[in-house]
Amino acid sequence: MSEETVNNNPNKKRVRKKRKNFLANAKKYAKKGQMGRGTRMSEELYQYFVGILEVMKQGSEDNEERASLVNNVLERTKGEELNIVGNQLGCRVVEILLPYSSAEDLERFIEILSPELRRLCSDNFSSHVIETMLRVSCGRATEHLQMNETEEEPKKKKKKTESKYSEEHIKNCYEFTLKICKYALNNLEDFVWDSYANHILRSALKCLSGITLLPGEKPKVNLFRETVQTDKGIPPHQTEMQYKNVPDEFKDLVREFASRLSAWPQFKDLPYQNLTSALLQVLLYSIKNVDKSLTKELLKKLLNESFAPEDWVTSGADDEKQEEKVDDKEEVKTNGVTTGSLPPVFENQSAVRLLEAALFVAKKKMYTQIYARCFINRLGQLSTVPMLNFTVQRLIDNCQIKEELEPMFDELSSKFDAILASGNTGVLVALAKACLRIKAKQIQFINSLESVLIAKEEHQRYFAVLCLRLLPADRVQLDNLEKEYFINVHGSVILQCILEYQRPAKAVTSLLELTPEELLVIFTDAKGCHVADAFCKSQCVGVKSRDKLVWKLKGFYQKLALSQYGSRAFEQIYGAASNEQRIKIMLEISDKSSLLNGSQYGRLLANKLGVDTFKLSQKKWEQAHLKPDNKCL
Template identity: 75%
Template sequence: MSAEPTENGTNIKRIRKKRKNFLANAKKYAKKGQMGRGARMSDDLYQYFVGILDAMKQGVEDEEERVALVNNVLERTKGEELNVVGNQLGCRVIELLLPFASAEDLERFMDILSPELRRLCSDNFSSHVVETLLRVSCCRAVENLQNVDPEEDVPIKKKKKSKTDSKYSEEHIQKCYDFTIKICKYALNNLEDFVWDNYANHILRSAIKCLSGITLLPGEKPKTNMFKETVKDDKGIPPHLMTMEYKVVPDEFKEIVKDFANRLSSWPQFKDLPYQNLTSALLQVLLYAVKNVDSSITKDLVKKLLNESFAPDDWVSNESDEKKNDEKVDADMKEDVNESVAITATPLPPVFENQSAVRLLEAALFVARKKMYTQIYAKCFINRLGQLATVPMLNFTVQRLIDNCQVKEEFEPMFDELCGKFSALLFCGNSGVLVAIAKACLRIRARQTQFIASLESALNISEDGKHFSVCCLRLLPKEKIDLTTLDKEYFIHVHGSVILQTILQFQRPAKAVNSLLELSSDELMVILADAKGSHVADAFCSSTCVGVKARDKLIWKLKGFYQKLALSQYGSRAFERIFEAASDEQKVKIMSELSDKSSLLNSTSYGKLIANKLDLATFKLSQKKWEQARLKKSVVEK
């Protein structure tokens, strides 16, 4: 369960839907005598796979044990590969193990599955194995290109020697290369059938991603394997990111991507593809792919989508439905928001009536260049931003529009259109738009003072800047906050924390800085010991626009609280940032405070970590030796 804030600032518990446990279900099927869904597996092999899945879930930390496990399991599948990949449990295990398969085992699966591609690509279980096999083979095929200058890149077939060391032989790399080309061309040749198939459509997407070198799509989380040591800290691409990372791929791969784009864009029903979930998702991947392949094709695709699908010249709005929705929005707004921020209803282009099309529009905004971006803004968004930003489904599109704006002359009209709607955005809960605006103000270096003024007005603290930081962190107007309980734990909004951090990096962050420094030490502790509030210390200590005197004052205000800060989970990370920003003299004073009760510091894992990082034991023995050790360490790091 997790807590969510209500309109009056109190927290309510939201019950999360319990996730299905695949392993528990597999064991349950086995007890009933049902060896999973899909193709039939022998009882012994099914029970063996259940045990393997259980062992993988527990974690296999030793690399040799992991290699042995993978080899043994794949060895057991010899002669039954098609039955295994067609079974729900078997397909899951093979999908998890293929990335670690030896060259021999991977090639065996390539040879056995290739003749059955037509059937396997449309199967609800084996299609996942085909998809994984494609990703693994492509990864191995281009592995030796990743440290090569893209301008000097040549196809693998023409390369006599790998430019980087690889644990796979040239013969295996060549076979992986050939298999990748084979699967992708097979998918291209069957494009008309695969586009409409629920499972084959995913193979099309994987093929396009592999060919174009896409690592992760915007907002996509990396697939984590069940082996514990293979789970990465990377949590995916964060919001408000405007760049993507691509692998280096051969020119032959890029040519096939162009074929995919040309074939799809020439379809008579192309203009209808954005309005279905399956085809919209495919077009999104295609847009991200061609961005790395050919800028002219990207421009043609986006232009075709804009003029034929998103906002054709002859579109007609459904005025009756819009009128009902607008009346409902206005009625809700007038209950709690001043009439001056009422939303003016305007007809919306067809793209905003369908969620699948909206997501494709966001992808188009991401890949569009300046001129194309301006056309999208003019045809779909201009004079409609206030209305779109207050709609639950569409406010994310407004965020992506602002995120991808790079020109001051375009951003300023957007800001002017939205600055009077801050109260409405807070009321309807679409505070992500405020985050996007704040980040754009920082990135483009425009309208920063106006943003702070508009936010103050929305939070009703224009005359009293003392509580700016607290109201911003909670994203609640001043009258809804009990100001007498600021030294006790309270809910901090994640968007409020990000907005405050961004404001601290503005060119003139005086109001945010002063409001933080006017808080008492206990009130600061509540913020810095919070999961979301602790990041405020990062911005405060790293911002070039926050003065040295302000940082000194913050360090002085926390005197006597550093040990308490270091003992907590999130306070300890805030403590590290503050300690790094402190002068040498201040660091000695902080260390003296910690050393007074060092045994208490070692009572929690976080405090112990801080004590070890700062070498508190050495400081207690000799301050001079500690200073010399710190100096030597800083020289080595430089």
């Protein structure tokens, strides 16, 4: 669930799965005379839903138009609700429309589907509608509890959100939420092992604890093509979650879920199966917002019984016998992962993902115990394994104190070459960010990275380029850097972190020693342009260094402004320039403003900076765009 989608190895070609076109498949079924999978639907109604899907796919930004469409379609479902939600196409349409439904329509579905919960929760289609009804009902039941910050007042007072629904509807939604969650709790033994009902258990836990998005999870994009505003998902290297306010009665149910599940005799085996591991991950994220002591008990139970039980270590005598039998093969390998010296948790991918969730929710003492029992003296080995390097990243991401980061760094610093060779460069990103966050081992990180990338002293001036490439100097054509080359996304992030370190001199000097043409290649790249952000915004990069960068690019601002990503870098460099430098830049780009206006990105930049005004009257432009504090209006 916290699995990353970034391909760390640039040499390995990523094969994308061809995305299934649901609408095209629905039309294909209709041509064959099959009205979708699941319950049978009349041909007329099936074709109607196909047409509705086509309309929704085109998008609708007008709220009134959308409300009218939702009301009309849900009105058409009257009398056939059970039949429609059991059909593949009907289920999909209803699932999309329910979040926008009126109070009357939602309550109608609640009333009709409630008596059939046992059958519907285990159905491969209608279970999705039950999940959606639960999420929508919980959202409406708790909407009035959420707080909004008012920016007008200096203290930013928080006010409760006013609900647009009647008190009666809110009460009905509240009761339905409790009914579904209690029903799931009462049928816990059956639902845990059911592929579809298990997802309802997860949704119930998320709703009861106020979770909107799990770490690494992206919001679902509705076919109405709504733009994602606030919920953009939680990036992999972020360690904070936002929870909504929920009533105490909801929190009590989460406690009951945790207590009942942890009391199972087979609890220790649950982390080792995909279905149950995913449920436990959601449970950990949920209980974190509800009960700290119960979170600690759960983590302790998982650590002692599942992740690294005391009896997993073989005795010394057994080790000697094994050495005699195996000779050269010191360790046993299972599924490509060395398990002879690793705790059982690392033998199974499902358990590994649960371990990552445990690291996310653990407090300092519990975090230390997990680190000591599972990771210490094994980080180098884990970092080079494709499946396990993500767990090392999560371990480092959640490290908050200097005393724990230092031994982690000391263990990994001698393994940088092996990590680079394996392509698991995300570990280096996590380490670079941790050094920045905790303000420790920054110089040592730069030196360790430099020792792996640079073998000869004459190559030191190319440190920034080699960092961007994440390749040693002998594998890079250093005399051909004026032509476009591949920039590793992790290398770009690492260089940005180094520029924000307390002593970024090596990276700054390396960038400033590059020719303007070589800098242009970096700043016009999708990943390289962010280096300009860090260079211009870092508090540890001196003003003189920024001035040198501004003057160094003189004569190349026109090319920079014409590029999609170069225009981003241009804005950052322009923002860091002094008034005198800004005027020089404006003189350069206004000289050939026709070229600027001929490019999509150049035109946007020209309008933003007021190039036309500058050409007509430099004095008026200075009055409008320059300030004593050197900030652009």
